[in-house]
Amino acid sequence: MTENTKVAVVTGGASGIGAEVCRYLAKDGIDIAIWDLNEDLMAEIAAEIKAMGRRVTMAVVDVSSRESIEAGAAKTRAVLGPVTILVNSAGMHSTAPLAEIDDATWNKVMAVNLTGSYLVAQTLAPDMEAAGWGRIVFISSSSIQTGSPNMAAYIASKGGVIALTKALAVELGPKGITVNNVPPGMVVTPMLKNLEENGGLGPGGAEALGQHLPVRKAGKPENIAKAVSYLCSEEAGYVTGHTLSVNGGRYMN
Template sequence: MTDIVKVAVVTGGASGIGAEICRYLAKSGSDIAIWDLNEAAMASMAAEITAMGRRATTCVVDISNQESIAAGIAKTHEDLGLVTIMVNSAGIHATGPIMEIDEATWDKVMAVNLKGAFLVTKAVVPDMEAAGWGRIIYISSSSAQTGSPDMCHYVASKGGVIALTKALAVELGPKGITVNNVPPGMVVTPMLRNLEGNGGIPGGVEAMASRLPVRKAGQPENMAAAVAFLASEEAGYITGHTLSVNGGRYFN
């Protein structure tokens, strides 16, 4: 539907994969609402998008908090209009063997990674229903496909996102809304380097990447290109799908 105004909310859009997604969606013709906690990084990203000829707004949003999300939606509506694309890239990573994970840590990971995806989706679905068109895309994790040691809370939260994709694809498909997810593999971001620095990647990023079929680590633009495709008109017959972008770490 070429008359649909493309307004995209990108959570976690100030840095890393989220920032690259903002760039790719802007290049594809979307106006961008950047939802994040880092105000300075959001301002820089918004300036970049504006320089590309698209509208942009920034919203300080904690996606685990419903009131914060409501304020973000209100500001997005005021600045850009109704939301027709939502990419949930915000998330937190956590590691530790099961016997060292306390209940508070488990709850925090679930609150951001899984409940956050649910709450943001609830906030944008009415706009998409009104438009009769929508794209919902979650950033999950290849760790939820393969399993991974010492991060059961993180893996469980991202596995929930993959299951959420399937459930909502069935529920929202009749309303013109597709729901998909992209599970990154080893993507070079500040979060990955931090994990490497804390000893969470035995041998380091480059050594582990050398064992992948493609023999290299991924870059944020690899993820962003997949997301931009799923957000496009051309992807309108794809829903409930997990589009693995992982250099061959996991074969669907």
């Protein structure tokens, strides 16, 4: 497939890791569709991508809603053509001890993080099958590798994403589509800042916690985006079903 036919959907592309993925894929010569709930932030990233000389579109999409995803896909195809790369970075966090998790929160976290991953992949895989080429990268979480207190809903949802990666890698591999996931470990983004402000990272926040890691620092969105860029490349065509940890050594596969 020639470079100028590649179109990527980046969910959660308005902020943090997703926004940096938009920048890295645009640098790789890929046209970008940003899907997110935050229209103002999306517009800012879209302007950046356009200034980089790439085609770009954006759609307000809730990844937990099939209807919303189908509308986003129709808009994206109309503007940019078929989608051959999907990076699913949209996600939500929640913290509560087991006894205090309510069903509505559990279901919402599952709907956004796990069902959302399935829905976006199911909607866009047909474009990739038609092209005989595709790349799907899910953003999971290093917390599923280490475990963590008060994060049962989040960790269970992200564990499902890793299982989904393996299931789809086997199913879609014969169609030319690779499926991988990147579990970030403590990357400084608005989501992490929010956790920090709520005291969820303990005294000193991310930077203090980072001092306990082998690399002695917290991560940056660019650390994840570069890994995603690799997994979306031609050269990564022999890598599938893989969990590519980018976590400063928090957990070693």
